[in-house]
Amino acid sequence: MSQVWTTPHRATPVDAVVALPGSKSLTARALVLAALADGPSRLVRPLRARDTDLMAAALRALGVSVDEDGGDWVVTPGGLRGPAEVDAGLAGTVLRFLPPVAALADGPVRVDGDPRLRERPNAGLVAALRDLGVQVDDGGRGRAPFTVHGTGRVRGGAVTVDASESSQIVSGLLLAAARFDRGVDLALAGGVPSMPHVEMTVESLRERGVDVVRTEQGWRVAPGPVAARDEVLEPDLSNAAPFLAAALVTGGRVTVRDWPAETTQPGGRLDALLGAMGAHVERTGEGLRVTGSGTVRPLVADLGEVGELTPVLAALCALADGTSRLTGVGHLRGHETDRLQALDEVLTSVGARVEQLPDGLVVAPGPLRAARLGSYADHRMVHAAAVLGLAVDGVEVRDPGAVSKTLPDFVDRWNAMLATPAGALP
Numbered sequence: 001m002s003q004v005w006t007t008p009h010r011a012t013p014v015d016a017v018v019a020l021p022g023s024k025s026l027t028a029r030a031l032v033l034a035a036l037a038d039g040p041s042r043l044v045r046p047l048r049a050r051d052t053d054l055m056a057a058a059l060r061a062l063g064v065s066v067d068e069d070g071g072d073w074v075v076t077p078g079g080l081r082g083p084a085e086v087d088a089g090l091a092g093t094v095l096r097f098l099p100p101v102a103a104l105a106d107g108p109v110r111v112d113g114d115p116r117l118r119e120r121p122n123a124g125l126v127a128a129l130r131d132l133g134v135q136v137d138d139g140g141r142g143r144a145p146f147t148v149h150g151t152g153r154v155r156g157g158a159v160t161v162d163a164s165e166s167s168q169i170v171s172g173l174l175l176a177a178a179r180f181d182r183g184v185d186l187a188l189a190g191g192v193p194s195m196p197h198v199e200m201t202v203e204s205l206r207e208r209g210v211d212v213v214r215t216e217q218g219w220r221v222a223p224g225p226v227a228a229r230d231e232v233l234e235p236d237l238s239n240a241a242p243f244l245a246a247a248l249v250t251g252g253r254v255t256v257r258d259w260p261a262e263t264t265q266p267g268g269r270l271d272a273l274l275g276a277m278g279a280h281v282e283r284t285g286e287g288l289r290v291t292g293s294g295t296v297r298p299l300v301a302d303l304g305e306v307g308e309l310t311p312v313l314a315a316l317c318a319l320a321d322g323t324s325r326l327t328g329v330g331h332l333r334g335h336e337t338d339r340l341q342a343l344d345e346v347l348t349s350v351g352a353r354v355e356q357l358p359d360g361l362v363v364a365p366g367p368l369r370a371a372r373l374g375s376y377a378d379h380r381m382v383h384a385a386a387v388l389g390l391a392v393d394g395v396e397v398r399d400p401g402a403v404s405k406t407l408p409d410f411v412d413r414w415n416a417m418l419a420t421p422a423g424a425l426p
């Protein structure tokens, strides 16, 4: 792929039906739970992308079989063992879900990744693992690289966890907890962002027969087996965001196929969020259909529960007919990049007026202009640039290959959707 992508501009309404691959977050959980289960599990329509391939590779390094079968993954648990080296790439899911599994392995497991991974916050997880009886060498950094010295078992029990910088710290501990001698009785030291992702973890555990309950201060997981289970993965609804946004920006119509009736994915909130921005949203026999009017309304919202959606929503805000205020997302500064800073730079480059808040952004429209934008090694910044490019002729993105993290063929899919002629919208 070329190093600079000129994103398609579109003056006429888009009319498209889009099918998307499996959810990154559900695939990561399914892989981990299948690896800890009491027999083989088949994962149907898993996401195949850098983050999930790294998770599969990490589990293989610990002795788990993850085999290809058609488009499926068949996961067969093995005796977890070190020594092993785990490349977490830039994946928060691998950074936070793998260490509690590594603690169950017999032998040391070293976790490292991309330069930016070494900056992503993880002290809450390291401290919690230590309190649960696990030796972790992190050179006092609380970040990667670190080594988990597994002894084949984890004591577990009561632990107070600082997960204010990432819900994945809670999810990682809960996912492995049934295999700890005493399970886990997890109390939160403070707030936690992205609660739907914790609910997703709880649901994934229950689907595998794990006894997990909400307590006053957190969650309790009883020790016990994790049931083997075949599962079909939902499509990735966060990756649906840019495609649905295209309907708003162009006054067109986009349907994302196989939209689940109920979901814990944060993308499940897109109907309300895009509705608030002026879209008409409906469920059809095919999926979720979003129709735009040609005008984008500003958004005032706390996105703390759905932080993943912020880059695409912020791009829409730059194209809205008023001032938007997005809050509750200070933790995005520890994501693939400091997303609030990156969005400030990108939206300002195309002419919007942006104010950074400690926990969010105020975005006011301005006269739009072409710009060459960075991708910040962040898949969702490429998605945001693509949305801007629909309305602003001449938007270019450097290194769009960042999309490999969760949707490797995003650029081809986007170009194909925009290459179709305007349909006669009834």
Ligand SMILES: O=C(O)C1=C[C@@H](OP(=O)(O)O)[C@@H](O)[C@H](O)C1
Pocket: 024, 025, 026, 028, 092, 093, 165, 166, 167, 168, 171, 193, 194, 197, 198, 307, 308, 331
């Ligand atoms: O558990 C998960 O699968 C995720 C949780 C969220 O992490 P944070 O709580 O760190 O934002 C989300 O942003 C990330 O993309 C995926």
Ligand SMILES: C=C(OP(=O)(O)O)C(=O)O
Pocket: 090, 091, 092, 093, 308, 335, 336, 380, 406
């Ligand atoms: C924050 C994200 O990813 P990660 O799982 O690496 O935290 C994301 O996909 O938006």
